Amino acid sequence: MTDYNFLKPYTFEKKNITIKNRIVIPPMTEEMSFSNGEVTSDELRYYHMHSGGAGMFITATANVNALGKGFEGELSVADDKFIPSLTKLAEAMHRDGTKAILQIFSAGRMSSTVILRGQQPVSASAIKATRNNSETPRELTEAEIEQTIKDFGQATKRAIVAGFDGVEVHGANTYLIQQFFSPHSNRRTDKWGGSIEKRMTFPLAVVDEVQSSIDKYADRPFLLGYRISPEEIETPGIRFDDTLQLIDALRQKPLDYLHVSMGDVWRKSLNDKSVIKPLNLTIKEHLGNLPLIGVGDIQTPKDAEKVLDEGIDFAAIGREILREPHWVQKVIDGDEDAIRYTISPEDHEELGLNGTFWDFLLGAFHDGLQLSSEPHTKDDREKFNNALDHIFGGGK
Numbered sequence: 238m239t240d241y242n243f244l245k246p247y248t249f250e251k252k253n254i255t256i257k258n259r260i261v262i263p264p265m266t267e268e269m270s271f272s273n274g275e276v277t278s279d280e281l282r283y284y285h286m287h288s289g290g291a292g293m294f295i296t297a298t299a300n301v302n303a304l305g306k307g308f309e310g311e312l313s314v315a316d317d318k319f320i321p322s323l324t325k326l327a328e329a330m331h332r333d334g335t336k337a338i339l340q341i342f343s344a345g346r347m348s349s350t351v352i353l354r355g356q357q358p359v360s361a362s363a364i365k366a367t368r369n370n371s372e373t374p375r376e377l378t379e380a381e382i383e384q385t386i387k388d389f390g391q392a393t394k395r396a397i398v399a400g401f402d403g404v405e406v407h408g409a410n411t412y413l414i415q416q417f418f419s420p421h422s423n424r425r426t427d428k429w430g431g432s433i434e435k436r437m438t439f440p441l442a443v444v445d446e447v448q449s450s451i452d453k454y455a456d457r458p459f460l461l462g463y464r465i466s467p468e469e470i471e472t473p474g475i476r477f478d479d480t481l482q483l484i485d486a487l488r489q490k491p492l493d494y495l496h497v498s499m500g501d502v503w504r505k506s507l508n509d510k511s512v513i514k515p516l517n518l519t520i521k522e523h524l525g526n527l528p529l530i531g532v533g534d535i536q537t538p539k540d541a542e543k544v545l546d547e548g549i550d551f552a553a554i555g556r557e558i559l560r561e562p563h564w565v566q567k568v569i570d571g572d573e574d575a576i577r578y579t580i581s582p583e584d585h586e587e588l589g590l591n592g593t594f595w596d597f598l599l600g601a602f603h604d605g606l607q608l609s610s611e612p613h614t615k616d617d618r619e620k621f622n623n624a625l626d627h628i629f630g631g632g633k
Contacts, residue, residue: 241538242545243552244569247292249493249528252458254402256292257334259545260565263496263532263553264295264340264405264464266308268593274300274313276322281329283589287558289332290565293551295462295496296326298342298407301392302385304359306352307344307412310593314341314392323399336402338460341392341447343385345413346374346422360416361423361430361439367471382429382439385413389443393450403460406443409498410466410628414440418483420473433479437486444490462530463487464496467516468507470627477506477516484523494528495520496553500625502533502544507626521548534622536578538568556605559590559598579609 243259269280288294299312306313313319323339330337346360349372359381360374377385389406396404408414416422417439423430429438444463451459465483469475487495497517506512521529531544532553541552558564560580567576580588585595598606604621607613 239538239568239571239573241542241568243538243541244565247528247550249458249460251491252460252493254336254458254460256336258292258565259551260291260293260541261530261532261551261553262287262291262294262558263530263555264297264407265555265559266597267297268308268310268597269591270310270312272309274306274311274315275319276312276326279589279591279594281325283591283594284326285329285332286589287562288330288335288337290563291335291554291558293336293338293402294330295338295340295405296330298340298412299392301341301343301388304348304353304356305343305345305385305388305413307342307348308352314339314395315388317395320395320399323395323401327400331400336460337400338403338405338462339396339399339401340405340407340464341389341396342407343388343413345416346371347412360413361419362425364422364424366411366422376425379427379429386439386442386446390446390450393447394454397451397454397456397459401459403462403493404447405462405464405496406447407464408440408443408466409464409496411469414443415466415475418479419469419471419475421469421471421475433482437483440483441486441490444487444492448491460493461491462494462496463492464498466498467520470507476508477512477519481519481523484520488524488527492527494530494551495524496530497532499533500622501619502531502535502549502552504533504622504626517549518547533625534618537576538573556602556607559588560607562588579607579613581609 246255246257248255299314300306302315327337346358346366348358358374359377363376365371365373393404418436423436467480503515517531528550530551530553531549535552535554536557544552561577
């Protein structure tokens with residue numbers, strides 16, 4: 238076995254929580270929950286099958302209230318009735334010492350009246366997203382904003398009761414928290430919008446509420462992470478300098494890590510082509526000692542090791558872990574030649590990629606699957622990563 242740095246443990250010293258290695262499975266949409274958001278047996282099988290190797294496993298996102306639902310088959314943590322199935326999910330993810338993190342969110346305007354069963358989507362302001370088939374949302378009232386913040390706190394309580402090791406606040410990928418921070422989706426003139434400082438109010442209030450819930454209900458060390466998208470491509474929209482200001486504010490909160498959502502971990506700016514330094518490296522400089530999770534087309538052990546060599550604390554492996562659930566185990570066993578970097582359509586059920594999850598992958602993520610039955614090149618990967626970054630940046 239090669240003495241890789243990513244196989245070494247990491248201790249969150251403030252919480253005295255040790256992660257057995259620096260590999261993270263990031264949140265990936267799987268659309269396998271029941272229509273009401275309850276965990277299914279197929280979902281439990283998938284999480285158990287892919288757990289055990291990585292140090293941390295972050296779930297697909299779970300909505301904190303009914304209006305937060307963004308797609309069918311989405312996890313929910315909006316009610317106590319979900320605790321029993323979420324408990325089973327945490328148990329499935331705890332295989333061989335892997336830490337289980339529940340990602341929590343509200344979709345905001347990235348939903349529809351069909352998904353919300355006749356309810357109009359909501360957002361910071363009544364501004365339609367630039368994506369095809371988007372609907373104009375309803376502006377949340379101040380009372381609804383305050384209740385949504387409380388909903389994040391209640392979701393955290395349920396994650397604690399269910400046995401998770403932490404929550405990740407999903408402030409990325411154009412969902413509600415990002416919508417409040419964005420000058421495109423937030424045109425408010427009250428305390429929740431206007432200046433960049435006011436547009437930070439909602440994200441920071443959510444973090445405060447989640448931490449308050451941890452302080453009140455956690456009977457054990459419990460992690461708090463935050464996921465962020467560094468830019469938007471709309472005008473007006475979030476620019477990288479805006480994000481650095483938000484990161485500076487987040488650093489003052491009791492966060493345990495920051496997770497940057499990108500299709501390519503070494504991506505540069507979508508808007509400023511004069512930027513020659515990967516955004517993650519600049520972000521790490523701003524974070525200081527706050528740990529950073531880097532994600533985006535990390536496939537080989539060499540890829541993961543480069544992430545740590547550049548000072549990023551964790552390497553998140555997404556698409557590759559779908560193809561190779563035993564990636565970490567094979568590296569530890571010195572069996573790297575046996576790692577699969579393609580996936581055969583015949584193997585999807587064997588890999589736990591069943592039903593709606595497989596349909597979703599063949600649709601939205603087809604070009605990133607690297608099917609063994611189809612030709613694919615490095616150029617194809619770069620095109621797919623670019624497409625992902627435009628999605629994460631708010632484009633079509």
